[in-house]
Amino acid sequence: MKFKLEHQDTKSKARAGTVTTDHGDIQTPIFMPVGTAGSVKAVHQRELTYDVKAQIILGNTYHLYLRPGLDVLEKAGGLHKFNGWNKPILTDSGGYQVFSLANNRKLTEEGAVFKSHIDGSKHLFSPERVMDIQRTIGADIIMAFDECPPYPCDYGYARKSMELTHRWLKRCIDRFDSTEGKYGYSQTLFPIVQGSVYPELRKQSAEFIASCEREGNAIGGLSVGEPVEEMYAMTDMVTDILPADKPRYLMGVGTPANILEGIALGVDMFDCVMPTRNARNGMLFTSEGIINIRNEKWKDDFSPIDPHINSYVSSFYSKAYLRHLVIAKEILAAQVASIHNLSFYLWLVGQAREHIIAGDFATWKNQMVEKVSRRL
């Protein structure tokens, strides 16, 4: 993996660059749609490419490990071959899901023992095991196995958790560097900064992560319930420490406004289930603001969902029709809203990139944060 830093905004820390992987280039800043179990929910791979214009998608190690399982993925020749998505893929480490979904989980120095939420079977995720699993899934970018502490979290726990994450990182790096990809293309490992909302811990963690000199770095443990000011403050501090010549990935973030502020703070990569999950509940993100399409006011509004977004669904389907689909519980509702929301997110980061290159990012960002946050 390579990263080329191409533009640096003068009035903020925003940057534009290009990540190069064996599955193609990613122009940053970028948003990565989440494809939990190898499918971005309700969206065809063809739509991801041509409508959403996604450049990289996420897979969840926990889900993929349980279903379809490593035997199937390895026989298929990796996730790209299995699901037909031929552009870059990033997989998380599974740690977050072990703590949010699995049953009877137990954390030790060795790793996390848990029971599958599907069939109750018992499993161990250790740093070594998680590297091996992600080698088999075959993502282009794989994540270190970390503990993501909850919010709020007392200082003592946050410090111990961070130290464990650092020890696990060393084991991840050892395993990763002593193994090879299984399918003939390169994989790269991103370490994760932790430290909850404690500046001193965040600084310590960012310095440790930077010292590992990997090809890209991630910021974890944010957007877990803390006030946005704390999220921005932690991000600001961490991006000052993480090397400028490597991509920075803020995990699990967030709303359109969060993403714009994150870009302004020097983040290059984002992922979040929000555009797809909220779509399934009838919430639309548009270039004019947020729409709850269930509201009566859209009942006979036959205007397109969002004519400014260059995807088939956003201009083809009307608000009134989409509202009808949601109210009538039609599957197509989830399809239309998901494609639209993802197209909007990709449009938004694409616009951010253009404004960074044009040199007017900071002004544009402030106007846009207000616009995309209002409720229509």
Add this chain to the structure above:
Amino acid sequence: MKFKLEHQDTKSKARAGTVTTDHGDIQTPIFMPVGTAGSVKAVHQRELTYDVKAQIILGNTYHLYLRPGLDVLEKAGGLHKFNGWNKPILTDSGGYQVFSLANNRKLTEEGAVFKSHIDGSKHLFSPERVMDIQRTIGADIIMAFDECPPYPCDYGYARKSMELTHRWLKRCIDRFDSTEGKYGYSQTLFPIVQGSVYPELRKQSAEFIASCEREGNAIGGLSVGEPVEEMYAMTDMVTDILPADKPRYLMGVGTPANILEGIALGVDMFDCVMPTRNARNGMLFTSEGIINIRNEKWKDDFSPIDPHINSYVSSFYSKAYLRHLVIAKEILAAQVASIHNLSFYLWLVGQAREHIIAGDFATWKNQMVEKVSRRL
């Protein structure tokens, strides 16, 4: 509406023709995907056009009347404008749903009083009201309001029900012929032959329906649980009576084999929820036979779903990936399986048409019935 009978098979009653409507031509024999509430479940309108290659879709009067409701449909300028499907649409009369879905239904000479299955509100469907509703929905082909008797059904009930359907038909025709379409294009009314599985009643009904001299005719009350032999016998008898120069529509039929046999008996149009409903349960119809994609045997079968079917999903997605989507309860499973099954149904009737034109339909049909019925 016009119908041009273009080819007549010499070894069966199969025919090929073209139905012309103000929304375009339909080449028969044809299968019509069911779009209950204005959406063919899990399928985008674009996919219906370019992948499935549907030429006409169905809407359900009962569902559309309740949601989004006539006010919205009329403001939109009719269903075509509302859902963006610009090719022909056929609507059923709503009678079938009143008896299968609605609550507290009561049948009188006037019509059917029922309570909505959605909010319990009370409604009356009479022949006149149902004509007005279908005028407002704006389908190209609208269906007479009939009673579809259950199976089994004693002779006395079947006869009375048929007579009521005939009296209602006269009222439908009077209302239809004294009103006009609301959106500037033509609509046509198809009457429906009833008579359960009683040859004498079917003959009587078909003669009455033929005497009404409408532009097309339908055969209802079949595929409701009777043995297929009875369905074929009734269809055979009725198509001998219905005029040859008008399209014949066998309502709610059926499996791929049922459709091939129906074509051989002189039917031109079919509709059924089977390809989409069964798709959502993991049953695939393919050119090689029927697949239950949940079976373990498909777990690591990375071959395409059906390379003989010329739709994106059938060749892009593998059986193993689709199985994974079904097992993991991903929405994409319903999308892929629905598009595939519909594409297969449209491919099948397209093949039938080609073989009718080529003159070898009967031989091909017998081979194909066996092939499409076997379980893989």
